[in-house]
Amino acid sequence: MPKDFIPTLQKCALQIQELIKTTQASYLETTNTSGDTQLGIDVQADNIIENALLGLECVRGICSEEKPEAIFKDSGSYLVAYDPLDGSSIIDSNLSVGSIFGIYQKEFQAKYLVGSAYIIYGPRLEMVLASTASDSLEYFIHGKNGWEEKTPPTLKAQGKINAPGGTQKYWKPEHKNLIESLFMAGYRLRYSGGMVPDLHQILIKGGGLFSYPGTTESPNGKLRKLFEVFPFALIYEKAGGEAIDGKTRLLELPIDNLHESTPCFFGSKTEIEQVRKTYANQNL
Ligand code: AHG
Numbered sequence: 665m666p667k668d669f670i671p672t673l674q675k676c677a678l679q680i681q682e683l684i685k686t687t688q689a690s691y692l693e694t695t696n697t698s699g700d701t702q703l704g705i706d707v708q709a710d711n712i713i714e715n716a717l718l719g720l721e722c723v724r725g726i727c728s729e730e731k732p733e734a735i736f737k738d739s740g741s742y743l744v745a746y747d748p749l750d751g752s753s754i755i756d757s758n759l760s761v762g763s764i765f766g767i768y769q770k771e772f773q774a775k776y777l778v779g780s781a782y783i784i785y786g787p788r789l790e791m792v793l794a795s796t797a798s799d800s801l802e803y804f805i806h807g808k809n810g811w812e813e814k815t816p817p818t819l820k821a822q823g824k825i826n827a828p829g830g831t832q833k834y835w836k837p838e839h840k841n842l843i844e845s846l847f848m849a850g851y852r853l854r855y856s857g858g859m860v861p862d863l864h865q866i867l868i869k870g871g872g873l874f875s876y877p878g879t880t881e882s883p884n885g886k887l888r889k890l891f892e893v894f895p896f897a898l899i900y901e902k903a904g905g906e907a908i909d910g911k912t913r914l915l916e917l918p919i920d921n922l923h924e925s926t927p928c929f930f931g932s933k934t935e936i937e938q939v940r941k942t943y944a945n946q947n948l
């Protein structure tokens with residue numbers, strides 16, 4: 665991960681935290697490419713990140729969940745895909761939300777992902793980063809004296825949390841069985857409806873499973889490959905866990921368009937093995 669990114673993302677984190685604290689979460693008339701109605705705050709967070717990233721010499725292009733197309737410059741070597749505000753539908757409930765970043769070289773494809781990061785805006789402001797060049801994560805918490813680096817979290821072989829996304833009414837029978845079997849094995853439900861806090865909780869508590877499957881209503885799930893899925897896949901792998909679409913490693917999936925989504929499962933190795941067994945003979 666090029667060093668310029670860390671201070672730039674930290675600066676964006678402080679600006680967006682301020683925005684969240686001081687702005688009403690009201691809806692605009694516009695929708696993004698995924699069809700979600702945008703909040704004013706989604707667009708403002710997007711502008712903060714766009715300006716910061718395009719101001720970096722090393723950045724050649726950006727694409728955002730809130731923009732239909734990528735924006736390119738003439739120079740620079742990195743491409744950044746980001747979700748400026750993840751969980752914008754739970755802002756009004758005053759739950760934690762986040763921003764997610766994937767840093768690519770050459771093209772917006774998982775095989776060119778070189779680093780990723782997320783910021784979590786909660787009672788505390790925190791940031792977690794992963795790089796293909798390093799085996800451990802980087803973890804920062806904002807405190808009285810600014811950003812402090814902390815011991816990065818890791819995932820144990822097995823955890824206790826079950827965070828099942830998607831509308832249960834539309835789950836396929838095999839998925840229902842998987843989720844039920846985890847609860848019967850003693851897993852506890854932890855799901856806020858924000859990918860960043862839900863995945864952060866599993867990471868900080870040392871393990872478990874987050875799932876957002878394909879359903880009869882949404883065969884490709886909801887979470888978007890470039891802005892949400894690939895960045896977290898790298899973070900979970902570097903923490904010692906795994907991230908798959910049910911069968912295939914998420915970081916081996918291609919993209920055909922910038923806003924494409926995929927079924928996804930993130931977790932400790934034991935839980936992911938159970939997902940693999942569940943989906944081995946099933947369509948995703
Ligand atoms: P966004 O706010 O960027 O559109 O993303 C919301 C996502 C993600 O944060 C979360 O995991 C998922 O939506 C929750 O979906 P459900 O409400 O269907 O559980």
Ligand code: MN
Pocket residue numbers: 747749750751859892
């Ligand atoms: Mn999101």
Ligand code: MN
Pocket residue numbers: 706729747748749750751752
């Ligand atoms: Mn978003």
